[in-house]
Amino acid sequence: MSALLPALFFLASNPVDASAAPHGRYVEARTASVFAGACHFGGERTTAGREALLAWRFEGGAVDGVELAGVEAVLVVVADANLAEATATRTSVLYVDEDASAAQRAAVENVLERELGAARGRVDAVLSVPLEVVIAPDDYSAAAPGRFTLRGGTLPDRACCKMPFHVWYAPLAPVEAPIVGLNTAFEFTDARFGRVWSRPDENASFTGAFRFEHPVAR
Secondary structure, eight states, X not given: OTXXXXXXXXXXXXXXXXXXXXXXXXXXXESSOSBOOHHHHHHHHHHSOOEEEEEEXXXXXXXXXXXXXXXXXXXXXXXXXXXXXXXXXXXXXXEEETTSOHHHHHHHHHHHHHHHGGGGOEEEEEEEEOOEEEEOSSEEEEEETTTEEEEXXXXXXXXXXXXXXXXXXXXSSOOEEEEEEEEEEEEEOOGGGSOOEEXXXXXXXXXXXEEOSSOOOO
């Protein structure tokens, strides 16, 4: 009992701010280059870009009074057409780090449902897995053993700002001032979608900070 007293005192003196907006860092990778000229656009628009991996590392904030700091989550989305097409039929799986509590997992489900809406399509499963998401200003990684690996770094010349007319699609989830990243590794090996892929050495990611200003209450 005595071992619980410090923790109880901390919780009493540091209550969760239920009104705090969930926030942190975000990275999104797709199986299509962010930049496109006419020929490149024509090819990838029709044959590629049907898969995406969206990763969040929550640094603070709460949903329904559940604190999300330290929670990591990845949503993998696949479609029957390029994800830039609003009419593409989408299916997704949400992976949440196994260290998250059941309440935190439910809170992440709720807030992503609100923020992404139809962009995520039908959610086939929510899985608790060993997961590591690391997102810094200049590099990023997201990995779950035996399922997926994403690793890369932001373009040092911030080309996405210098060549805005060559950026042919936007991130699927809210992100503040996204910067394009070069993926040194991007592979998905979980067979649940009936498709796997490996797309290294492409400028096919966006990364930046996120803040969900109005977390959903359920």
